[in-house]
Amino acid sequence: MPERLLEVSHLKQYFPVAGSNKVVKAVDDVSFFINKGETFGLVGESGCGKTTTGRSILRLTEPTGGSITYGGEVIFDAEKKIKKNMLPYRRKMQIVFQDPYASLDPRMTVEDIVGEAIDIHKLCKSKAERREKILSLLSTVGLNSEHANRYPHEFSGGQRQRIGIARALAVDPEFIVCDEPVSALDVSIQAQVVNMFEDLQEELGLTYLFIAHDLSIVNHISSRIGVMYLGHLVELADSDTITFHSLHPYTKSLISAVPIADPKVARASHRIILSGDVPSPVNPPSGCPFRTRCPYADGLCAEKKPEFKEVESGHFAACHHLDRVN
Amino acid sequence: MSGQYLVDIQEERLSFFTPAGEVKALNNVTLQMREGEVLGIVGESGSGKSVTAYSIMGLTAQNGKIVGGSVEFNGHKIHEMSEKELRKIRGNEVSIIFQDPMTSLNPVWTVGNQIAEAVSLHTDKKGRAAMARAKELLELVGINEPEKRLKQYPHELSGGMRQRVMIAIALACEPKLLIADEPTTALDVTIQAQILELMQELKQKLGMGIIMITHDLGVVASMCDYIAVMYAGEIVEYGTTDDIFYNPKHEYTKGLLRSIPKFHEHDYSKLVPIEGQPVDLLNPPKGCGFAPRCSNCMKLCLTHKPEKNQYEGVHYARCFMQQKEDFLKERGEA
Numbered sequence: 001m002p003e004r005l006l007e008v009s010h011l012k013q014y015f016p017v018a019g020s021n022k023v024v025k026a027v028d029d030v031s032f033f034i035n036k037g038e039t040f041g042l043v044g045e046s047g048c049g050k051t052t053t054g055r056s057i058l059r060l061t062e063p064t065g066g067s068i069t070y071g072g073e074v075i076f077d078a079e080k081k082i083k084k085n086m087l088p089y090r091r092k093m094q095i096v097f098q099d100p101y102a103s104l105d106p107r108m109t110v111e112d113i114v115g116e117a118i119d120i121h122k123l124c125k126s127k128a129e130r131r132e133k134i135l136s137l138l139s140t141v142g143l144n145s146e147h148a149n150r151y152p153h154e155f156s157g158g159q160r161q162r163i164g165i166a167r168a169l170a171v172d173p174e175f176i177v178c179d180e181p182v183s184a185l186d187v188s189i190q191a192q193v194v195n196m197f198e199d200l201q202e203e204l205g206l207t208y209l210f211i212a213h214d215l216s217i218v219n220h221i222s223s224r225i226g227v228m229y230l231g232h233l234v235e236l237a238d239s240d241t242i243t244f245h246s247l248h249p250y251t252k253s254l255i256s257a258v259p260i261a262d263p264k265v266a267r268a269s270h271r272i273i274l275s276g277d278v279p280s281p282v283n284p285p286s287g288c289p290f291r292t293r294c295p296y297a298d299g300l301c302a303e304k305k306p307e308f309k310e311v312e313s314g315h316f317a318a319c320h321h322l323d324r325v326n
Numbered sequence: 327m328s329g330q331y332l333v334d335i336q337e338e339r340l341s342f343f344t345p346a347g348e349v350k351a352l353n354n355v356t357l358q359m360r361e362g363e364v365l366g367i368v369g370e371s372g373s374g375k376s377v378t379a380y381s382i383m384g385l386t387a388q389n390g391k392i393v394g395g396s397v398e399f400n401g402h403k404i405h406e407m408s409e410k411e412l413r414k415i416r417g418n419e420v421s422i423i424f425q426d427p428m429t430s431l432n433p434v435w436t437v438g439n440q441i442a443e444a445v446s447l448h449t450d451k452k453g454r455a456a457m458a459r460a461k462e463l464l465e466l467v468g469i470n471e472p473e474k475r476l477k478q479y480p481h482e483l484s485g486g487m488r489q490r491v492m493i494a495i496a497l498a499c500e501p502k503l504l505i506a507d508e509p510t511t512a513l514d515v516t517i518q519a520q521i522l523e524l525m526q527e528l529k530q531k532l533g534m535g536i537i538m539i540t541h542d543l544g545v546v547a548s549m550c551d552y553i554a555v556m557y558a559g560e561i562v563e564y565g566t567t568d569d570i571f572y573n574p575k576h577e578y579t580k581g582l583l584r585s586i587p588k589f590h591e592h593d594y595s596k597l598v599p600i601e602g603q604p605v606d607l608l609n610p611p612k613g614c615g616f617a618p619r620c621s622n623c624m625k626l627c628l629t630h631k632p633e634k635n636q637y638e639g640v641h642y643a644r645c646f647m648q649q650k651e652d653f654l655k656e657r658g659e660a
Binding site: 257277 | 370371484486487514515516517518519520522523541542543544545547548567568571572581582583585586587589590592594596597598599600601603604
């Protein structure tokens, strides 16, 4: 039995809407776990709550409900009112942000950006030790010592993302939330960064929560994938199952919409085109969140929210009509 | 020549004059396209794919200048035309849809007004007739309740809907050529699938040519007849979609194809990235632009620019490595 590093249960993150008493249910009743050393992928369209889920787990925004257990210790539980001080956990749980152009302070040198976390957690005793640690981190991510005294604007997108990764690694974490770390990069650079994540995982035994909207990248790097829609998890299984044997109608259409970089396969394949757009999370549909775009929806879907249940071992889906869909 | 092709670019050189020096954005780009074809231009940011396509409309930033070669479109010599003459062509014979539908619509005008503006500028339909045409166009691009949408402002529409409005504006005068600059990059996959489907439908209905600028090889695979691969301001390889995907000749094209995950196969082997950083056009390499990042780079590649090497049909590439391989193969057989 693999060791569970992180367990999220019934996580809720609601945000108030200014000027009204409505709330946006950005994340609504999401439960999953991540084993030690694995990569768990989270996919979905913009606004589905995947990034918010990642940020709530790190308590960068305080969750509204549910509980988070990390390494066997409850760090947040809304019902039992447990709110652990996060500072010691920040050494173990880190994040790499999506936009390498916005997530680095333009007025700090690379050395100070990477060194800030070292200073906060008092990891180095002397200046020389700090400098040495920073240089070794830079070489880990494929940058050299000359880069330490430069500013972020002097780097390309791919190099900046490497700086962001070095910063996350500075405290020797166990767990990293990767929030769309390659979507702002060119295709030829994406592969460099994806490979680096994989190499670092092997070397340092890291565990990742990998958030992205690009299914082909998530499928490549993850061992298990959760599919989100409008704040809910609609399907969860290992990546091969999600890609080739998905059960939920939303996952099916999402998979079929991925453009395939092989002309013959692309010409032969059939795209399931969903009509319409994702509904506003301020006014979500009653019952099943996907029913407004689902070709199989009926009265039951409007009345009752489908349960997120285990269909096969390790394969969860939330749909009333799995028999009819498949 | 010009009668035969819709777009005929010969040896175009285009530079931007910046305080830091001359940036040679395009180096001897030659590209031809017939009516009704779909051409994909692929390459990374800064490779010159947008600059090439924009120059067909005579759209170049103020510090940019065509310093050599010729650009002909639909019989017009674009490189010799004045701004006033160009305005008659833009939006009329050739139009463009931009990457970001959030910022390319005017937020203070209603959707109806923005479409009708394009209609009344280029046709003799004015006022109500222009608005009626706008409604027709919204129906054409598959927007429901067009009557209601005409009176709405861009912020009231979703991203996919705004991109449909952009397409409606671009189609206002039934152009012969539609330039689509990363039309789906800002959209979600399910919406991307909708827009690509719509573009394919419209192409069949209206018979226009499309130039698709993108970095996504998946998008070109399903949409395009021909593909031009650009790197450092040059077309390094050109051919039919099948040529490029199944018989790539240039090291960059090969690298690009290796670096993307094979989503439809049970293949989780490691990706093979292209090492190094994108080229700096202020200090371009002397020889082949891709040489500094190429894993098969030879001494020759660093000092000389490879010439065009023609293969079967329209397929060509500029790569010494491939020429060497071809030479060795030929000698082996002889």
